[in-house]
Amino acid sequence: MTDSNKLSRRGFIGGAAIAGTSATLAACGGDDTPAGPNPDITVLNSLLSAEWLAIKAYAAGLPTLQMPATGDPLAANGPVLYVIAQRWQTQHQAHAAALQAAIRAIGGTPVDENSVTFTPPTGFSATVRNVMVLACNAEKAAAIAYNRAVKGLTAAGNRFLAGNIEGDESQHFIVLYALLQQVVAANPSGIITGTMDVVPQTFVVNYNGMQNGLEAVPDFTYTTA
């Protein structure tokens, strides 16, 4: 064997060893996904279950808003709230669709909508205010759940999706909370035509190539003095 042959064989073996070791290390620690089912599937499926539940809760509350009982103190607000609640229910459906796609993309099976049932909490009577309270508490819980999920999800793309939805549910929550605490009130002259602007988008950042994030909401212009 010549010296150059020795070097070249050593180089080949060494290179193979390095490549093999690198591949092993990359498989072990270079990404966040361990062997076996992707752990993000379980987290995303729990969020999906919550979305199905929210959709069913809104479905249960909508008739009360649409036709409040006679004598309901907030009966006059029912129809406007009905339109807003319908819209938010649609936003939850879009969240569910995004979660389903994310679960499938990592090899999981999305939890079936029919496996989730909504049961009104104890002490709940169907009034406009109580429907708002129910939604407010649920949206708060959802925002918190999404934030906790961000901490638990291993893939940045899934954390982005969870945070993107969290920002929307946070808006649902604060609108209801501020109204119920009476720190803000609907402006009678603006609310009727402004229902589409009460949480105007489904996501914070445009998602899946659609104009469905706050990026699609134009900046306000300034008026001259």
Add this chain to the structure above:
Amino acid sequence: MSNDDLSRRDALTSGAAAALVGVGAALAVSAVTRDAHAQNAADATALNGLLRAEYEAIRAYDTAIGYLMSPPMTDPGASLGPAAAAVANRFRAQHRDHATALIPLVTAAGGTPVNESTVLFTPPAGLSLSVSNLIRLAANKEKAAAIAYTNALRTLSTQGAAEVVAAIGGVETQHFIVLYLLAKGIAQPGMNAATMTNAIVPSSFVSIEANPSASLDSVADLAFTA
């Protein structure tokens, strides 16, 4: 060839192989470490960008609050000024909390937190001071912040940093929607606006496990009425 020769050759071969694996592992670890350093640097840059925006927001609110507290009576929105000032005060304090939460994240990622004194707020061109314009300005800025925080989640490498960033981003969206509805004339201050300012976006974070008292976790569920 004797058995001694064979075992010596085996020993040399396995020793060389072990050395090569060792070299390979060291080089691979070095590459992983290099990648980690690069990722940390990217995290630090992203987090510092968010910190800078928080300082800018604080300065912008400083500017706005001075005007909102006592707008001239010629301002058509003058009557809304004090309520808007209270909201702005609250939001500014929450931005301060956000900045405080971001600083250790920047440091943990190996960065140097941007110095607050180096950050200035420059009002956008064409902005004349009025209650309406300042609410619009704040809404625009909060929207941009919400988008920036959410986008940061695409690249942040650690779950801990992502948790805090999502917790802040969710609050910026709350700031945005309150201001947006006021600016659009869809909402107006309610009967408790002056006395329950803390209920206008009640917590600085959505949910940080290590800081539940500053998170929505500590906001009690509202009760049903009979």
